[in-house]
Amino acid sequence: MAIKLGPNQYGKAEVRLVTVTRAGDVHHLKDLTVSTALRGDLAKTHLTGDNSDVVATDTQKNTVYAFAKESPVGEIEDFGLRLARHFVGRFGQITGARITIDEHAWDRITVGGRPHDHAFSRSSDEKRTTVVTVEDDRAWVVSGLRDLVVLKSTGSEFHGFPRDEYTTLAETDDRILATAVTAQWRYQGSDIDWRKSFAEIRRILLETFATKHSLSLQQTLYAMGEAVLEARGEVAEIRLSMPNKHHFVVDLSPFGLTNDNEVFHAADRPYGLIEGTVLRDDAEDPGPAWQ
Numbered sequence: 001m002a003i004k005l006g007p008n009q010y011g012k013a014e015v016r017l018v019t020v021t022r023a024g025d026v027h028h029l030k031d032l033t034v035s036t037a038l039r040g041d042l043a044k045t046h047l048t049g050d051n052s053d054v055v056a057t058d059t060q061k062n063t064v065y066a067f068a069k070e071s072p073v074g075e076i077e078d079f080g081l082r083l084a085r086h087f088v089g090r091f092g093q094i095t096g097a098r099i100t101i102d103e104h105a106w107d108r109i110t111v112g113g114r115p116h117d118h119a120f121s122r123s124s125d126e127k128r129t130t131v132v133t134v135e136d137d138r139a140w141v142v143s144g145l146r147d148l149v150v151l152k153s154t155g156s157e158f159h160g161f162p163r164d165e166y167t168t169l170a171e172t173d174d175r176i177l178a179t180a181v182t183a184q185w186r187y188q189g190s191d192i193d194w195r196k197s198f199a200e201i202r203r204i205l206l207e208t209f210a211t212k213h214s215l216s217l218q219q220t221l222y223a224m225g226e227a228v229l230e231a232r233g234e235v236a237e238i239r240l241s242m243p244n245k246h247h248f249v250v251d252l253s254p255f256g257l258t259n260d261n262e263v264f265h266a267a268d269r270p271y272g273l274i275e276g277t278v279l280r281d282d283a284e285d286p287g288p289a290w291q
């Protein structure tokens, strides 16, 4: 029997990076969680403990902070590309790099009706995300968002599903539909305006969730992905993961009360988990974008 080393990567996970950029008295914040992962000829350290090819994860972390000082972080996709290209370009044994970044949102606090120069609040847990993969001189970018929590209080039905001896769920033609959207979309082409693309995709996801009359969360998921692909040529493929945050109508009949879709129990678990990919049939090859 022969045993060998399989695929491997290593890096510093979840480097917490906050930058403050000053424009006179007005401060701009970036709050990121950055993970690095390097790939390449790293057999020696695994097989013998010879670390002569190992770019220490501590060095990787320091590089993140130094790059944040040397020029403005900018869009997370650009920052990820700069870091990934640096590691692959600088170290011959490193042939691939993956940089994963979550951006945490801060809003300016309004004081007396005006946005404050340097005080911020966190209004939601939603994150803007990117995963940049560089191999030799090629790059792949998968961006997205996580924890975009949405709810519609009507415009959602669920019926027509098979019934067996274990089925108790009542059919409904009017229910609450709620989810926390995780979306990841794979870019194709070049010269992409990352900020605008993100804003437009987020808007399309929200508008489609709101306006599409839903016969299932699966149908809503597909409609959201389809709308993004129809409007945004720079997106080759989008993957969506949407927990069904169930809202159950509370039985008020023991109290002699009717409940006309007014009082709900918001269950936190278990939850249905609806996941799917929507893609162009002529999409560019994904390469290592998802691996």
Ligand SMILES: O=c1[nH]c(=O)c2[nH]c(=O)[nH]c2[nH]1
Residues within 6 Å of the ligand: 158, 169, 215, 216, 217, 218, 244, 272
């Ligand atoms: O939109 C839904 N899809 C399902 O697959 C499902 N299953 C379930 O119990 N409720 C729902 N709702």
